[in-house]
Amino acid sequence: EEWSRDPFALTVEKGKAYGRGVSDDKGNIVAAVSAAKELIANDTSKVNLKILISPNEEVGGEYGIDYLINGPPSIRSDFAVVVDSGPEYVSIGASGVVAGVITIKGKQGHAGYPFMFRNAIHLSLPFLDEIMRFSDARQNVESMVPAPPESPHRNLWGRFSITMYHAGTKANVIPGKAEVCFDLRLIPEEKADDIINEFELFFESVKEETFVDADLEIKHKIDGWSTDPQHPMVTSFHAAAKEVVSPDIALCGELGGNDGTYFRKVGIPTVCYGVIARDCNFHGIDEFMRLSDFGKVKNLLIRFAETGA
Numbered sequence: 042e043e044w045s046r047d048p049f050a051l052t053v054e055k056g057k058a059y060g061r062g063v064s065d066d067k068g069n070i071v072a073a074v075s076a077a078k079e080l081i082a083n084d085t086s087k088v089n090l091k092i093l094i095s096p097n098e099e100v101g102g103e104y105g106i107d108y109l110i111n112g113p114p115s116i117r118s119d120f121a122v123v124v125d126s127g128p129e130y131v132s133i134g135a136s137g138v139v140a141g142v143i144t145i146k147g148k149q150g151h152a153g154y155p156f157m158f159r160n161a162i163h164l165s166l167p168f169l170d171e172i173m174r175f176s177d178a179r180q181n182v183e184s185m186v187p188a189p190p191e192s193p194h195r196n197l198w199g200r201f202s203i204t205m206y207h208a209g210t211k212a213n214v215i216p217g218k219a220e221v222c223f224d225l226r227l228i229p230e231e232k233a234d235d236i237i238n239e240f241e242l243f244f245e246s247v248k249e250e251t252f253v254d255a256d257l258e259i260k261h262k263i264d265g266w267s268t269d270p271q272h273p274m275v276t277s278f279h280a281a282a283k284e285v286v287s288p289d290i291a292l293c294g295e296l297g298g299n300d301g302t303y304f305r306k307v308g309i310p311t312v313c314y315g316v317i318a319r320d321c322n323f324h325g326i327d328e329f330m331r332l333s334d335f336g337k338v339k340n341l342l343i344r345f346a347e348t349g350a
Contacts, residue, residue, distance in 0.1 A: 085346075128331075138226060139225040
């Protein structure tokens with residue numbers, strides 16, 4: 042309802058294409074397919090190019106790239122380019138992700154008798170205040186992989202955010218339960234299972250300190266990843282990017298996570314590049330893609346394929 046244009050129809054205005062998912066990740070898919078069509082038409086590719094278009098990336102990739110690599114297809118390659126990134130830099134890594142739910146347990150009852158019940162919202166306030174100490178600790182975890190331009194840190198760093206809060210059924214009812222969703226970001230060097238264990242221990246200590254009854258459930262986890270910036274495939278792709286995009290384009294890591302982790306776990310060197318600019322409102326209202334960025338992705342893929350690795 043808040044969109045200024047129809048989110049389900051492509052609208053092109055003043056060098057921008059608007060629509061739901063146009064930058065993340067439809068524009069990248071079309072750019073890759075367009076590059077492949079041109080390479081086929083001109084018969085200029087020096088690499089055996091394959092395009093994998095898969096679902097499920099936003100929630101872990103289990104039924105997408107994970108299946109294609111670790112399932113019966115067992116796809117392998119010499120190099121992978123994940124077109125799920127921004128145009129400002131070439132990505133050589135991405136953050137890991139742990140997502141979960143904290144449930145604060147109280148006792149429901151009539152709001153006229155608050156002294157008889159345990160208000161889950163009231164209980165959650167001091168509890169979450171203590172939980173946010175984990176966010177402070179994560180800020181001090183630093184990677185060796187450079188962060189994107191304009192980041193508050195030089196290198197990728199750990200992050201912890203509370204992202205959703207659900208509680209209450211009616212204004213005159215004391216809530217007996219509050220559910221809090223969180224998002225925990227890992228640096229590429231960390232393993233999700235290790236950080237989950239660390240957070241579980243911290244969670245139990247907060248329960249003891251606050252005397253609050255609470256449960257923790259992990260909903261989703263994925264490791265981060267990185268590729269050696271000196272790998273020949275990376276230097277070849279970076280050289281093509283310098284030629285097509287900018288001679289000053291940097292090698293950095295992603296603040297988000299992506300499917301690159303599945304390629305790296307089986308030893309496939311991986312980079313990322315795409316149309317998802319910082320200001321394009323991806324996952325938000327009036328999402329857009331710059332047509333100039335579309336051209337960068339398409340032309341970079343063509344140039345890399347034509348020069349070979």
